[in-house]
Amino acid sequence: MAAKGMNLCNVCCLLLYATTAVLAGRDFYKILGVSKSASIRDIKKAYRKLALQLHPDRNQDDPQAQDKFADLGAAYEVLSDEEKRKQYDMYGEDGLKEGHHSSHTQLDFIPSSQQDRNIPRGNDIILDLEVTLEEVYSGNFVEVVRNKPVAKEAPGKRKCNCRQEMRTTQLGPGRFQMTQEMVCDECPNVKLVNEERTLEVEIEQGVRDEMEYPFIGEGEPHIDGEPGDLRFRIKVLKHPVFERRGDDLYTNVTISLVEALVGFEMDIVHLDGHKVHIVRDKITKPGARMWKKGEGLPNFDNVNIRGSLIITFDVDFPQTQLDDQQKEGIRNLLKQGSVQKVYNGLQGY
């Protein structure tokens, strides 16, 4: 009895395994290298990183590069869409019945080999999106309302795919004439109707200048083909306090001569309002630099890594001239002998 039960169990297991193996198709989570509970943001990050690595242009000597890249695109297309992801989680790849047209979400900041599709495409729209350094530090969301013309069916027919063709007409025995003629196909009529929808762009932490966020299909329509894309191109604005170099931030602080000699304590207010505390009890020379690790910008690929804040000090000398008594006082106080060294400072002597 037990043996029979065992056999049945085995068969069931085998069947289950077989069906899952069949149903599974590709493991999109594995392809992207993320866990099943990864957030959309993690998925986007993973896709970006891998797309840069796996792009066929960068892997010319790998015969499977195209396939790997196609897998990556398919994985991203499914896992970045809530509905599709749900379906995929339940039924596997084959459970996604809709034949979504093979729109490889091409990244735009790779000099990509343009997919040679014969389908005509509408124009792309590139919007320069200005962001502040505060937004680069903490991230932010920008809502936009996209009003665009959409092709809708209309009664009747229209001419489409018009092209010039050479026609040969016979004028007589052995005499021919070649003429250029405009030839068009007949297509169902369309008209353009304006529609509106709200889109949301995320300004991710650590985003760099010129990075683009594409919205596939939100560009200009093409009557005979597909719409182009809408791309937001990040433009990071200058900041009055901080200067960005990669993930590091640079700033300058002016201190008084007294503070430079005797020391000081101060706070620098950072981009998100938190304070960076600075204490100095030694002499601070003009041009001296202080490195504060972890107080720079978050790294775009891993927000847990931060750059540093580099503070350069300059010294404000007293404005009023000193009288003789003060001068004497200072000579006695500092007890620094006369130096008066003459040298070529511009050539490193």
Place this chain on the structure above:
Amino acid sequence: MEVVGTIRGLIRSLLFLLLWSSCEGRDSELSYVTCGSLVKLFNTRHNVRLHSHDVKYGSGSGQQSVTGVENADDANSYWQIRGKPNNPCLRGAPIKCGQAIRITHMKTGRNLHTHHFSSPLSNNQEVSAFGENGEGDDLDVWTVQCEGIHWERDEAVRFKHVGTDVFLSVTGEQYGHPIRGQREVHGMSSPNQHNWWRTMEGVFIQPSQEPLRHDEL
């Protein structure tokens, strides 16, 4: 009877409050033209969109030409609304009536511009696209003339040039080859029915909230 009456009154006032608050919501920034938005400008008298392209005038200044086109699906009709030179406007902030702005052609990065040259077809003032990467000169600045406080998306407005005081206009003259059918866009000194424009297609940026404080994350 009295009770019913008061209940009716209560419901009515509640509905009114609801409508009023949702109206307030509708009247929000969604209906304004904001700084940084990409828009197509439509001349209401001649039904053409403001347009530019990499084609220079054959006369006058020889700068990049600005025309009016009938197509609704050309990306070369997109213009970005930006602040004055050295005075950037806050992204997403609604543009006020009377505010000075620059209107930058998206594809070529040149600013809507006018100057004392004659337009080729009608002998009005030539309007061109000038500058590089959004930076030109002081003749790139226009003020939005409208009623009310802010420039509304579905409102017809006029654009008056700061510097020569002309209004952006179309009067219907058409070009021949190579831009057959496109209308001449020029500056006219008087406000009239030819210089009304409204926004059509575009990407309208909504104001953002202040970025989150890092400690809250």
